Amino acid sequence: MAFTFVSGNAFKLKELQEMMGVPVKSINIDLVEIQGEPEEVACAKCRAAQLHVDGPVLIEDSSLCFNALNGMPGVYTKWFVERMGLECLVKILETYRNKAAYAQCIYALSGDNGVVHLFKGVRHGNIVTPRGSTEFGWDSIFEPDGYIQTYAEMTSENKYGISDRSEAFKKLMAHLAQKKYTK
Amino acid sequence: MAFTFVSGNAFKLKELQEMMGVPVKSINIDLVEIQGEPEEVACAKCRAAQLHVDGPVLIEDSSLCFNALNGMPGVYTKWFVERMGLECLVKILETYRNKAAYAQCIYALSGDNGVVHLFKGVRHGNIVTPRGSTEFGWDSIFEPDGYIQTYAEMTSENKYGISDRSEAFKKLMAHLAQKKYTK
Numbered sequence: 001m002a003f004t005f006v007s008g009n010a011f012k013l014k015e016l017q018e019m020m021g022v023p024v025k026s027i028n029i030d031l032v033e034i035q036g037e038p039e040e041v042a043c044a045k046c047r048a049a050q051l052h053v054d055g056p057v058l059i060e061d062s063s064l065c066f067n068a069l070n071g072m073p074g075v076y077t078k079w080f081v082e083r084m085g086l087e088c089l090v091k092i093l094e095t096y097r098n099k100a101a102y103a104q105c106i107y108a109l110s111g112d113n114g115v116v117h118l119f120k121g122v123r124h125g126n127i128v129t130p131r132g133s134t135e136f137g138w139d140s141i142f143e144p145d146g147y148i149q150t151y152a153e154m155t156s157e158n159k160y161g162i163s164d165r166s167e168a169f170k171k172l173m174a175h176l177a178q179k180k181y182t183k
Numbered sequence: 184m185a186f187t188f189v190s191g192n193a194f195k196l197k198e199l200q201e202m203m204g205v206p207v208k209s210i211n212i213d214l215v216e217i218q219g220e221p222e223e224v225a226c227a228k229c230r231a232a233q234l235h236v237d238g239p240v241l242i243e244d245s246s247l248c249f250n251a252l253n254g255m256p257g258v259y260t261k262w263f264v265e266r267m268g269l270e271c272l273v274k275i276l277e278t279y280r281n282k283a284a285y286a287q288c289i290y291a292l293s294g295d296n297g298v299v300h301l302f303k304g305v306r307h308g309n310i311v312t313p314r315g316s317t318e319f320g321w322d323s324i325f326e327p328d329g330y331i332q333t334y335a336e337m338t339s340e341n342k343y344g345i346s347d348r349s350e351a352f353k354k355l356m357a358h359l360a361q362k363k364y365t366k
Binding site for chain 1: 215252254277291
């Protein structure tokens with residue numbers, strides 16, 4: 001594939017490679033991210049990644065948005081997980097009956113002339129106390145609608161069938177396939 | 184004074200001017216901020232401001248850190264206030280007995296050779312349901328230790344006597360005064 005995936009997160013690389021079914025050219029860099037709307041954050045991250053690579057770059061940004069908090073902590077979730085831990089993050093919702101949330105993944109691919117293409121996937125679900133491996137971000141506290149397992153409890157195959165990341169991935173692949181045939 | 188204050192927040196400018204007692208040269212720009220530790224955020228914001236101004240620039244960044252959440256939402260508080268409102272932000276702590284928090288203000292001043300000087304003020308207190316004007320950020324939900332008023336309920340004079348911002352301001356002034364006498 002004609003891009004370099006830039007990420008400091010080994011799990012994001014693993015999922016991308018498994019979904020693609022082939023090794024992905026990648027660079028392990030923790031990029032500085034901006035504050036803002038998810039699309040702005042992804043776009044700026046892609047431009048920052050571009051500074052390290054010749055040719056097209058791909059980055060990914062994920063959010064976990066609590067409906068009761070009107071979409072927060074969203075793009076800032078990783079800081080909450082790092083600082084407070086998952087148990088404490090779930091506890092924030094204890095006061096609220098509404099445990100609904102959505103997971104959102106954006107792939108950002110740099111194109112020609114400085115254009116950045118965004119591919120977004122969204123999966124609705126609920127916030128639950130951690131179940132399954134707590135290795136990958138907040139997978140263990142997100143239970144997608146229609147399932148009794150958290151992302152972390154699912155097999156890779158099942159998760160890739162339904163996740164916000166796989167939805168974003170499919171849109172990215174469709175874009176790349178179309179580009180191939182129009183060139 | 185030999186700096187330009189860069190901020191999109193009229194209240195921050197007002198407080199700075201009132202504490203200085205003289206008009207301050209300023210530019211009204213909403214700067215993009217990065218995610219990270221408060222010092223990193225302030226430093227990057229100062230460098231971003233520098234791109235708009237010839238000569239030394241001053242910026243300010245504030246955080247509201249909930250002890251029960253191990254310092255969160257911190258530098259991201261303004262996004263929570265924008266999205267959820269103050270009432271809902273306070274409600275996050277309903278589950279916790281510990282309502283303690285600290286307000287932190289950092290002034291960042293660009294110096295010679297790309298150096299950025301940071302001046303930090305911290306004030307401990309408690310998170311309360313909004314009291315007083317809700318115009319300036321989260322002033323109405325922060326009640327400093329030893330007082331029965333929130334920042335928003337205090338007179339300017341009282342607030343400037345004890346606030347995290349005034350502590351940071353005094354350190355900034357001491358630095359500028361010293362610089363003046365060593366030049």
